Amino acid sequence: MSAAANAVVADLRDRIRQFDGRAAGDRAVLPFGVPEIDGRLPGGGLALASLHEVCGGGADAVEGAAAMLFAAGIAARTKGQVLWCLTRPDLFAPALAQAGLAPGRVLYVEAGDEKSLLLCFEEGLRHGGLGAVVAEVARLSMTASRRLQLAAEAGGTLAIALRRFRHRREADAFALPSAAVTRWRVSQRPSAPLPVPGIGRARWLLELMRCRAGEAAEFEVEASDGEGRIAFSPRLADRSPAAGHGRRRAAG
């Protein structure tokens, strides 16, 4: 495409965004700092004023431990306070601190049911002064997600719906459509063996299942570190170096 055509397309995109009720400044993103992942996301990162869905894969669909740390890592890299809405009080706060979210930054809301949880979620998004709002929700209808997306746009706040299903068989509901901008599934993978007895950094399979204005992709990454950053997995251990290198290039 020529430069002139590019300018026309960019202008058209801006105008469509204005019809949607979104100002041009709303396009701020939060990059992962991993070029392989950021390159797949429109704008080069997670859109800040929007709703994102995260779910655990396999057995983790119920416990949501990896998904929670993934969400915590994203929330840790935003600025300001984080509102964490939950219905089941089994979250262990020291783990959040180890993912980079200091205890002084998190405000917890323990809602009695899903309805009041969504209410608090939306309220937090509309407030506008928070860095991110994370909510552990089981059900998220199209209407509810649309409301949350609008609230996130209005408040300019990053919203993460952490899907926690009651049973493993309910996890199929994650395929149902929602208004979220991106949808991620985080599953645990065996970590790289260390030369000494012990346990290394956890490894996740990160599936970008849906991405508005982008394509689905999957990445193998190393879990959030103390500052909430994930790292691209070098895959040196259980494959030959050449195969790992090839895959990396393919994903990038």
Add this chain to the structure above:
Amino acid sequence: MGAAAPPADKRLVLVGRDGSRRILTAVSRPAEQAGLRIGMALTKAHALVPDILTLPADPAADAAALERLALWALQHYAPIVSPDPPDGLVIDTTGADHLHGGEARMLSGLVNRLGASGIFARAAIADTWGAAHAAARFLADPTSILPTGAGAKAVSSLPIPGLRLPPETAAGLHVLGFSTIGDVLAVPRAPLVQRFGPLLGRRLDQLQGVVCEPVDPLRDAERVSARRVFGEPIGAPETIARYTVALIGDLCRELEKRGLGARRLDLLFHRVDNSLQAIRIGTARPVHDEKRLARLLCDRIETIEPGFGIEIMELSATLAEPLVLAQAATSLIETEEADLAGLVDVIANRIGARRLYRIAPVESDVPERSVRRIAPLAPDNGATWPEGWPRPARLLARPEEIEVMALVPDHPPAFFTWRGVRRRVTRADGPERIFGEWWKRDAELAAVRDYFQVEDEAGERFWLFRSGSEAEALSGTGRWFLHGIFA
């Protein structure tokens, strides 16, 4: 009485007059244990127990103290409170219990707080004033909540004095052979009313909730309040919201004049059928911002049933505190911290203040004791948990016992079975030894937990521990538990 009060272990009685007789009007707990009762003649009391301490009764001071107590309850518990002389308070808790974590918590909290200040109180919640009155005075439990719609049934086994009747009527019923409220409810009403007057019938109806009995709320002369009287009763939610905003405007102007901010606001609705409805909201910090208060009150208007219409709306700042003004941060030298007080208030008034919290570290190695909940707006002191040992993302409320196969003494398990699934451990880290906190409980003196972080073949990570005494830990025996799930 303060420092001049007699010691609590003395047999103290208060003496009043009944015509020419001197009778006991109040007895202390030790005096009651010695056999003294209210209404006993003083001469008889002296004959029964020689060393009693007597003080003259002062009904006026008692009434004043009861009113002070009612004011305290008004500020802390519910918008509609009234003294119920000689010895009670009546509180309409509708629409206020959510601020205290539900009815049961509110009731036990109330009795405990009164107990801490030396008042042995008994309390009950029921549909009607009459049922609550009887239950609070005559049920065995110091706090009781009667089921909705079955208040009269629950109190039917209680004695006649629970009916709030003059002493002579109660005595007359006793002479006729009635001993419980249920006995009176079971017989035809007309002969009883002929004999004892209409009050008995009214009390029975009020007990059952057939006749409504409005509580006349106590008012505090110094409170900031605003009031609207309507010529035509109003009922539509939009109208109520409009006048709520107008009332908040009046109230905020008055608060600003006095330099106060509201911590608790009560909005009372007087309905045309002479009953009262109330909304109470609380804020975390003193507020006199009209918009924020309007938002909080209008959120709760849907809980009001206007019935045939509302005649009077009355808004008062039950608890107001001096407003602390802070210098606004300038963008030149520091970034402005977003004020979360508004959000905290909105959420707390919707789902309850206890459900909104921060988690602060506690210096304890025992995982379940290393966290505590603090108020949402508590200042951040930057404390965090010690780094180094990884902690799981999910902590089970109770460690679950697992079956393991492990090398003794201090190897991690090679296999373990949790919730019926057998997993092979491929990698593990540990042990991290955590000792019991012997200064808390004697049983923890010898307790030891050895924690291991393990990863199974699929990459899932768990936090296991072997529990046991010191000797068991040395030998590697002891039961295994799963305590948390890593990511």
